[in-house]
Amino acid sequence: MALTREQKYRPYADWSEAELEKIKENAARSPWHTNFHIEPPYGLLNDPNGFSFFKGKWQLFYQYFPFGAAHGLKSWVQTESTDLVHFEETGTVLTPDSPLDSHGMYSGSAMQFGDKLFIFYTGNVRDENWLRQTYQNGVLLDSKGNWEKVPKALIAQPDDVTAHFRDPQIFYYEGEYYALIGAQNKNKKGLIKLYKADNRDYKAWHFAADLDFANDGTAYMMECPNLVFVDKQPVLLYCPQGLDKTISDYRNIYPNMYKIAQSFEPETGKLKEPSAIQNLDYGFEAYATQGFNAPDGRALTVSWLGLPDIAYPTDKFDYQGVLSLVKELKIKDGKLYQYPVEAIVSLRKDEGKTFDNLPSTNNVYELELIFAAQEQTEIILFADQKGKGFSIMVDSKQGEITIDRSQAGEQYATEYGQTRSCSVDPGQISANIFIDKSVFEIFINKGEKVFSGRVFPNKDQTGILIKNGDVSGKYYELDYGRKTN
Secondary structure, eight states, X not given: OOOOHHHHTSOGGGSOHHHHHHHHHHHHTOSOXXXXXXXXXXXEEEEEEEEEEETTEEEEEEEEEOSSSSOOSOEEEEXXXXXXXXXXXXXXXXXXXXXXXXXXXXXXXXEEEXXXXXXXXXXXXXXXXXXXXXXXXXXXXXXXXXXXXXXXXXXXXXXXEEEEEEEEEEEEETTEEEEXXXXXXXXXXXXXXXXXXXXXXXXXXXXXXXXXXXXXXXXXXXXXXXXXXXXXXEEEEEEEETOOTTTOOXXXXXXXXXXXXXXXXXXXXXXXXXXXXXXXXXXXXXXXXXXXXXXXXXXXXXXXXXXXXXOOGGGGGTEEOOBOOOEEEEEETTEEEEEXXXXXXXXXXXXXXXXXXXXXXXXXXXXXXXXXXXXXXXEEEEEOTTSOSEEEEEETTTTEEEEEOTTSBSOOOGGGOSEEEEEOOSSOEEEEEEEETTEEEXXXXXXXXXXXXXXXXXXXXXXEEEEESOEEEEEEEBOOSSOOO
């Protein structure tokens, strides 16, 4: 059921227990709930937020609307982990309850200050004419889950930008605290603003510079900017909405991109010698990627496997959205690699079976495959008895990988195409493939290229089929400890 604007922004307390119970019961009927990904039991999840380390645990929040598959009055839900693989909700939910976030707690980041976790987020406010005003706000969270909001906005909307000013991303660099904020200027062009904390005080921020990263000037908004450092080399992650396709030939409604620079000058906001813009993920869904540098220096990221302004098959069950696996970034020979953290192997139930045709699986598994050189190979996952399903075609002679979901389950977003491709060097090609009920994450050559997205298979689409070519490897059943449908 589509919600009206009034329903989307109805105060949480005004929803009755009976209304919420009906939503929960409908969501429970879905055959597509995941097993080892962060996903809401009901309602809508979108951006990952507040990815950080606090009091000995990894913290990861997600933006949330509880009352159906709609982008409405957003809150934040807290999850924690000891291994970056198994995340559990803590019961802490940060809600929009002040004049500075009356129409939703939008995206942001987090970092420990003293004995508290400081959460930096955008407050969305609408007036009686539905005109938006945004504020960059703070929350302090203690180790027991108690939270209090900083009573005043920390960064007000500058005069040179529109109300599209959001997603503060705090980071630490050479002894100082900085924040990036995505923005749109008065000419409706996207940019990224850099702020610095005075005297390392999270309550006192001043504008430092507009980030200089060889912005091509074609995007109308920069969402979710992040700056992380991989062996001291800066990597800018961002979502340039409206990016001209002559700049990068992406196919999703909105792209998630990155640039690798040689160094960072915080005084001028300059990323020196930035690379050409690159696609972070070649699949159908990966957006709002959030990254941070862990206490041990690793650059870690997580993405929303979903996109704004797209309807999903789960909508009819009153829920939507899932987060990706946590990945570590590395740079090898000038290329950015993304691969799940080492603890991902803890999901494996056994030593693995030789990869072969399987007429039926539980659609919760990992494949660790080698595609022979000079071959054209096609495998079908989520396969039915007629061989229809999710196709992965690997041409190791030409160095081309193509995925096709046009025969896999319920179709959606077809106006953006049902195939995706990327290129790698010809020769033997490896792939680690994680399948989780309605999610796929494919890591080519241990993360040189990545395909992520959703597939909503029919009831009989549970098999694996080697259609042609030379492929070998292992099949691992995975177990998170969560009940599967």
